[in-house]
Amino acid sequence: MSGPVKRQYDSSRRREQADENRRRILRAAQELFVTRGYGRTTIADVAAEAGVAPETVYAAFKNKPALLHRAWDVAVGGDDRDVPLLERPELRALFAEPDLRTRFTAFAVVNASVMLRTARLHLAVRGAAASEPAAAAMLAEIDRQRLESMGEHARAAAATGQLGVSEEECRDVLWSTTDGTLWHRLVEQRAWSGERYAAWLGRLWVTSLVA
Structure with a gap:
C-alpha cells in the first residue's frame, strides 16, 4: 500500500x-x-x-x-487557464445584458482591467516588431484576434436593435480603441485613474455607437 x-x-x-x-x-x-x-x-x-x-x-x-505567445495569453486572461476571454464569465455577462448603453459601459470597465494587464506588453511587442520577426508575427496575431473579438461584440450589439452605426463601424471603433494606446496615454502618461478611464471610454462608446 x-x-x-x-x-x-x-x-x-x-x-x-x-x-x-x-x-x-x-x-x-x-x-x-x-x-x-x-x-x-x-x-x-x-x-x-x-x-x-x-x-x-x-x-x-x-x-x-x-x-511570448503564452505570456500574452496569460496577460489577456489574467490567469493560466486555457479559457478564451470571450468565454469567461465577465464577458458572457456582458453579452447577456439587453441594454446596449449598460453593456458598453460595463464593457469599458472590463476592458480597462484587461489593459492594466496587457497594455505595457502590447507596447513592448509593437516596439520589437520592426526588428524581430517573431514579435511582428505576434503583433499581427494579436490584432487579428482582437478584430475577431470586437466583431463578436459588434454582432451582438447589432442584434439588440440599439446600434446607431453599422456593425462594421462598431467593430472598427471598438478595435481601434482597445489596443492599449489610449489607456497608456491617459492612465500612464496623463495619470488618469483606471476608474476615470473606464468611465470616459464607456461614454465614448455610448455616444458614438448607440442610437
Missing part, C-alpha cells in the same frame, strides 16, 4: 513544482519583455529572473516566441 501512495504523492509534487515553475517563468518573461524589451531578453535572462535553469524554460516553452 505504501509504495503506490508514495509514487502518487511524488508525481503530484512534481506536477505542482512544474506548474509553479511555469508561472514563475511567465511572470519573469512578461516583466523582462516590458522593461528590457523582447529583442534584448534572452532565455537565460528569463531563467535567471525566475530562479530556474535555462533548460527548464526550454522544456516548458520550447523557445522565446512560444514563451
Whole structure:
C-alpha cells in the first residue's frame, strides 16, 4: 500500500513544482519583455529572473516566441487557464445584458482591467516588431484576434436593435480603441485613474455607437 501512495504523492509534487515553475517563468518573461524589451531578453535572462535553469524554460516553452505567445495569453486572461476571454464569465455577462448603453459601459470597465494587464506588453511587442520577426508575427496575431473579438461584440450589439452605426463601424471603433494606446496615454502618461478611464471610454462608446 505504501509504495503506490508514495509514487502518487511524488508525481503530484512534481506536477505542482512544474506548474509553479511555469508561472514563475511567465511572470519573469512578461516583466523582462516590458522593461528590457523582447529583442534584448534572452532565455537565460528569463531563467535567471525566475530562479530556474535555462533548460527548464526550454522544456516548458520550447523557445522565446512560444514563451511570448503564452505570456500574452496569460496577460489577456489574467490567469493560466486555457479559457478564451470571450468565454469567461465577465464577458458572457456582458453579452447577456439587453441594454446596449449598460453593456458598453460595463464593457469599458472590463476592458480597462484587461489593459492594466496587457497594455505595457502590447507596447513592448509593437516596439520589437520592426526588428524581430517573431514579435511582428505576434503583433499581427494579436490584432487579428482582437478584430475577431470586437466583431463578436459588434454582432451582438447589432442584434439588440440599439446600434446607431453599422456593425462594421462598431467593430472598427471598438478595435481601434482597445489596443492599449489610449489607456497608456491617459492612465500612464496623463495619470488618469483606471476608474476615470473606464468611465470616459464607456461614454465614448455610448455616444458614438448607440442610437
